[in-house]
Amino acid sequence: MTSCTQGPARAVPETPAGLVRFNSLPVAEAAAALREVCSCAAWVRILLARRPYATVGDLLGAQDAATAALSAADLAEAVAGHPPIGRPEPGDALAAREQRGMAGASERLRREMLELGLRYQDTFGHVFLICATGRSGEEMRDALRERIGNPPRREREVVRSELGKINRIRLTRLAEAGEERP
Incomplete structure (x- = not known):
């Protein structure tokens, strides 16, 4: 007779309440929730098509x-949904929270970010996109200074990476x- 021993039982992670809720939303409501994350229609369609999600x-x-x-073009659509660093739309609590590193910025830093941001927009045709969560105003300015010299193809891939982080x-x-909601 062969004995079969089992190892310790593995805990099955509980699906977070928000994910359960998201999985159960009607398509239009799930799409609206995803558009709050990313304004690109193609990205929203891809994520909707893969529902339900078992895990985060x-x-x-x-x-x-x-x-x-x-x-x-999709990437440009996604970036167009983001306000410039340090200038979130009035009432946009999400952008204000993500950009809080600029909240206490000096007037000089704000002016510098505006000038660099406008130069960046002239160069690349869109706002400077960076995952601002946890970054200080100075860190964002330094990244902007560095990235403004990128060739367009390289900058597009940096933007894609930053969008993914956000x-x-x-x-x-x-x-x-x-x-x-996010």
Whole structure:
């Protein structure tokens, strides 16, 4: 007779309430929630098509694949949904929270960011996009100074990477947030 011993039982991670809620939303409501994360229609369609998500990791993996697959036009559409650093739209609590590193910035730093940001826009045709969460105003300015000299193709890939970071933070918040939106 052969004895079969089992190892310790593995804990199955509980699906966060926000992810359960997101998975169960009607398509139009789920699309609206995703548009709050990223304004690119192609990205929203890709994430909607892969629902339901068993884990936050599955959702983030789908996000990574969707962001990597964005065309140049799709990427431009996604970036157009972001306000300039230090100048979120009035009432845009999400952008204000993400850009809080600029909240206490000096007037000099704000002017410098505006001037550099406008130069960046003239060079690349869109706002400077950076995952601002946890960064100081000085760190964002330094990144802007560095990236303004990038060739367009290189900068497009940096923007894609930064967009992916932003989307991951926002999706994690959505998935873990119960009734809250990102």
